[in-house]
Every structure is written in structure tokens, then in C-alpha cells.
Amino acid sequence: MLMNKPNRVPLVHISKRGAIKWYAVLAVRIAAILLALIVCAVVTMALTGENPLSIYATMFKGAFGTSRKIWNLCQNLALLLCVSLAVTPAFKMKFWNIGAEGQVLIGGLATAACMICLADKLPNWLVIILMIVSSIVAGAIWGGIPALFKAKWNTNETLFTLMMNYVATQLVAYFVIVWEMPKGSGKIGIINQSTEFGWLPQIGDYKYLLNIIVVAVIVIAMYVYLNYTKHGYEISVVGESERTARYVGIKVERVIIRTMLLSGAVCGIAGLLLVGGTDHTITTTIAGGRGFTAVMVSWMAKFNPVVMILTSFLLVFLDRGASEISTVFGLNQSFSDILTGIILFFIIGSEFFISYKINFRSRSEREAEKEAAQNV
């Protein structure tokens, strides 16, 4: 039995790394992005015959080409970042809040309701305050319900928050019919287009500046909240180990509900910015999948709000750039999805090389083996 066994050292084996220096981590990540770009280039050439460099140039132009495009990019970045910041405390607590989409929608719905129902009945400034309050409250309720059930009866929050998305979508669909403008169109046009009643104020000539400033403030606030406050510390402890949290007397149920109220509230703000600040209308797809993309932004940044600026930038850039490619080169929209997929695959895959090391059989070992084989 023993004689038949091939007597060979395995070609590769994988072992866990110890602590790794920050510059090594950076090098791995940069290498991942470069590799991703190369693979994208090869795929592009093979599938379309276009010159990959011109494709990259187009991507870049799509994102930064004109000042309008840059503002657009920043606006999209701000909104995605806002939702990402919202889900972060929940995920840090290991509460799988994939209901941000619904929480944003419901915040937007509350905003739209104020704008439509209170138009010309109250002074503009009061309505804006009511919009702010109601969107925050609506988002918080939408986030709070699954948290309450989780805390009281330990229901599965992933399913619960996901289902809440559908409820929110249906609610919006219902009110779109109720408030449709003009009648019979099946949609709500721009709300208060002539009076601009309930529109969030514009700073100077910059349509999107207010959103960007609001989100910047939330970034700082969230960073401080998570890292320097008692609440933030409790969230980390609950996320790492509920048993430890109970052991030191943290009321886990209370932390779960409180954190999800916050998470939902920030989603509600995103809904406010979306409806009151930029779109001035509401549709069932107004959140645009940001609630799900936000999960990726948050995890890729390891829940660090400042790093999230980079990760959400990356995703928005890819998205804007990719859609530009599909228009300019007349490619299908799916092609840009392929490129985005490839790039994300490499970025997320690089985490493996940060945690693990791959050992190859050394040359001397291989040669020794060859010799041994010849001697037999």
C-alpha cells in the first residue's frame, strides 16, 4: 500500500498570514485593480475588437468629461454614500439590513406626501421642516419594525428587511395612482413644478451642492458616532459577540432597535434628498438599487465611513463610465455590467491574498524529486 503512494510534496499549499503591513495591503489592492483592468482589456478586445485604451478613455470621459458630468457623478456618489452610511451601523452590528431600498422609498414617499398634500396650505419653510421630520420618521419606522421583531422574537432580519422592500414598493405604487398627475398618466410628474413649493433650497447656481454638503456632514457624524461614542462601542460589541454584550450588561435588544432606527432614519434622509432635492417626483424605482449596492460599498470599506467615500466613488465611476461605453460604442448595456463584474471580482478576490498566503513548492524540492524519480 505504501509503495504505490506518490511520494511528493504538494505543488501549492495555502496558509494563513499573520499580521500584514499596510503598504503590503495597499500593494495587493493596487495589483488587483491593475489586473482587473488588464483582464477587462483582453475581454473587450476579444468580444468587440475595440481598442481597450479608447474604451478606458471613454469610461473616463463618461465620468469626468464635462462639468455637468462631474456634478452628476458627485450627486450619484453622495446619494449612494448616504445609503451606504445608513446601512453601516446595522452591518457593523451584524444585522443584515438589506432593506435600505425600502427605507429610502418610504422616506421619499413621506417627503412626496408633504409636498403634494400640504402645497399652498402652510408656509414653504414649515413644509420643508415637516418633510425632513416625516422622512426621517418614516425611514426609522421602516427600519425599526424588523429590528423590533428581531429583538423580541429573534426573527430572521435578512428576510424581514427584504420583504419590507416589497411592501414599500407596493405602497409607493398605490400612491402614485392616487396622486397621478396628470390624471390617467399613471405617474406623478414633477411635483409643484411651477411653484417649486417644498423643493429643497438650491445653494447658489449649484443644483446638487446641498445634497453633497448634507452627505459630507453625515460622513463625519457617522465616523464619530461609530468610533468615539458609547453607542458606537456598544454596536461593535454586539456585532462581535452578543454573549459578551450580555455579559457586560449591554441591553442587546435595545441596541438592535436603536441602531436600526438610526439606520432607517439615515435612509429616510436619502429619500428626502432624492425626492425633495433632486428628482422632485417619486416612482417605485427611484432608489435605483442603491439599497443593495450600498451593502457592497459598506463591506468593501470595512465599515469605515471615510473609506466609503472611495468605495462608493469606485462603484459610481464604474457605473457612469460603463454606461457611457455602451452608448458611445453602441454596445449592449450588459457589456458594461460584465466589465463592472470583472473589476469587482478582482477587488473582492484580493481580500483572499491579504488573509492567506500561497506557498509554491520550491525549485530545489522539485529538482530533488526529479533526481529521486530518475534513481528509481
Next chain:
Amino acid sequence: MEHKIPAVKMRDITKTFGQVVANDKVWLDIYRGEILALLGENGSGKTTLMNMLSGIYFPDSGTITIDGRDVVIRSPKDAFDLGIGMIHQHFKLVDVLSAAENIILGLKEEGGFDIQAATKRIREICDTYGFEVDPDQKIYNMSVSQKQTVEIVKVLYRGADILILDEPTAVLTPQETDRLFAILRNMRDAGKAIVIITHKMHEVEELSDRVAILRQGQFVGDMLTSTTNAQEMTNLMVGHPVELNIERPEPVDPKPRIEVKGLTVRDMDGVLKLQDVSFTARSGEILGIAGISGSGQKELLEAIAGLQTVEAGSIQYIEDDGSGEELIGKDPLSIAELGVSLSFVPEDRLGMGLVGNMDLAENMMLRSFRRGRSPFTDRKSPRKLAEQVVRELEVSTPGIGTPVRRLSGGNVQKVLVGREISSAPTVLLTAYAVRGLDINSSYTIYDLINRQKERGVAVIYVGEDLDVLLQLADRILVLCGGKVSGIVDGRGAKKREVGMLMTRLGGGNADE
């Protein structure tokens, strides 16, 4: 003896994990017909070395020779094919299957499974070595010691004749340990090579024929057990002379501190975990709690700490002036708000006492982060406390910014105990405070506990090593199946007597 050919020869074995060198050019010989005790402190690389022999890890360099032939062991299957079997600390059995099903699980045999034939072979193995296993019994119905037996039979069934046991006695009562040792001797006499990893010196002396010692990943030497003694082995392990006696200062002015009356606890499935438990823990005294693991020790401590729902009974905290305060129905926070300074070193260090992914300073904050009105946490004083604990308890760590899960078991425990005693408690609850710790760290912990006792703290010490309990505790409460089986004086109690109390209410005198 000197002319025998080793069954296993390990030469220059090196294994590194990241920057940590777990094994550094280790040599080891294992002979047939011999029980080898592998000794070493925590982190000295014993388990790593044996894991390489059983195919779980792959060495970075070095050679392994089995019966004079160079081999490469890439997987547990390779190890099995070479006749090497390892019994791990944590059993790897499927609860809902029977013993026989577990034993043949994963075997590739020609044709279909013949459970009858397998059962017959299992019975033969059991008869040969004196195991008591019912092949048809389900695993979830088995005691820890029965499960361990199944693991051993499983390995033998697969034809292993080189057996490695990683701390097999940690979960056994003295009587079960005796039985295991008898079986191991039978197997040795049948010509098998046996390696046992253990921390308990008296077991080494009682059981083994030869000892091999590792220190910090290096091979220090091996010797016949008959030519050495516990003191010499310990000194070799630690690298410098160690005092092996545990001190037991006389209690000073003991007063009742915790009074438990009629405590009854059920777990979530409604199973009775504690039944009518009553005792008093006094200040300045160490109350030892003995019992087979799972006899209600965990529930008892957690009930006192406010972490366990209680069905009936009372737990009074008695102040110095004699006034009492009921602790039942209060959570840890409200107990602390009463002004009761209660410290708890739980059994599950990284799952409950500490947060593995947080660094030392952040772990120090767990107890104190609420202090003050400000919504912000105070980061300075935990850092100071962490530095103080590292300095005073000689925690070996790269720094206070290191996540505690990267520390070795002994150092993790020092961090936990250090934090718990830093709040100047009046009651200290410890569960298996030295489990998995090497001799040196264990003695540091005994010492810390004794200092607390001298400060007038009421210490409740749940332990598993009876030899230690008998040397350390002033009184020993023995639990058996959730009931108090007896309370004996630590001075003068006999190990056998306590062992009997552990297995049978009131001791009895059944098996002889």
C-alpha cells in the same frame, strides 16, 4: 530498548504561521509498545507537531519517516493510510448517528455498507482492549467519556497503530481517567505506539514510559519517565526552576458574602440544570466547585452573575453589616448599579469574557465604557489599564493595540483576569480559570486568585483538576447532576472521596 527502530521519526520539522515559528527544527521519535508523553507549555508547538503527523498541517520543511521509509503526509487520509490516528480535544462526531455509523462514516469500502459486519468488528476491537461501547447507541445519548471512547475505536477501526491523544483527560472524571489509562496500557502492550499530550504532571508520571519536551517550538529533549520527576520535567518545560506547590493562606475573618438558597434553574429546553442548590460563599475564602463538566457549574455562576433566568430560589449578596440584597431577577448592569462589585471570569474567554477582534485596550473598556455622563467613550484610562495589566501580569503581546485573539491562551486569560480584578471586586467568580493553560501561567493565575482572597474577596472557583482544587480551595462544593452532592473541607479531603461525590449523589460506595 535502545535498539528498537522508531515507528515514527520526525527530523528538523519546521512550521511557521505568519511570523510565528510554531515548530523550529523539531526532532521526535515514537516507538511501538510505548506510551510517549509530549510535554510543553501553551504555544510550545505540541499540537502543531502532532497535527503535521496527522495530516492537518503541512510542514514548511523537515522529513517524516515511518518504519524507516520517508513519507509525505498531505491530508488526514494519507495519515490514516500510514496507520496514524489522532483523537482531538474537540470530538468530531455526528450527534444523530449511532456509534457504529460514526465509526464507518467516510470509509470507502467495496460494495455497500455492511453495518452488521462493522458492528461485529467494533465488538472485537472493544473486547481486545476493554472498551465499553454499545455500537447501536446514538451519540447524543452518550457521556463525554463514551464519546471519547467512540473516537478511539473509530481510529482503531481504521487500522491505526500509531495513536495520538490531545489532552484526553481534560473532560474526564478521575474514575473515567483510570479506565482510559488501563485501555491505553492494553493498547501499548498490544504493540501500538501511543502519544499523549497533557499538562498534568501526575498523569505523565503515572502513565507514560517516555517523555519528550518542547519549549517555544524547539525540542528540548526526551527521557525515560522512570528516570525523571515532575520537578525536573517542569523545569525543562519552562526553562527555569518553578515552585510546584500551590499556597493556601488561612482565610482571614471570613464573613458570609453570597448566600444561595434552593436555587433551581432550567435551560431553554426545559431541562433541569440546577436543583435546590444551597450554599454560602464567605469573604476571604476560596470556595471550590467540583463536578463532571456539565453538572450545572456554568448555570450556577451565570445565575449569580445575573446572566441566567432562575426558576426558584434566592441569591443574597450580604454586605459587611449583614444586610442582604437579592440578586435574582437583576441583570449584570443593575447588579453593578446596586454597588455590588462582582467580577466574573467565564469559561468561554473569547466568546463571552472578551471580544477576540478587539485590541487589549478596547477589551478593558468592556466593563468601564459607561462611566461618565458624556456620550463619548473615554479611551485614555482603558489604555492605561491595559498597559498596567500587561506590565503587572507579564502578558506577552506585541502591544496593547493587538487583537486579543492573536494572543496565546495563557495571555488571553491574563488579560481577562487582569480586567476583572482591576475593579477591586468583593466577589470573584471563575470558571475553569486555568483550562488549557501551561504550568507557568496556571501558577500565575493561582497566585492572582490567592491575592484576591487575601484582600477579603469571596472567590468561587470552578475547577476541573481535582489535585489543584484540593490544594487551592478552602472548601469544595461538589455538584452532581445539578444537585449539591456534598461540601467538603479543602484541607484533608481525599481525591477519591471527591471523585465519588462527583459521580454519585452523597458519594455512596457503589463500585467497590
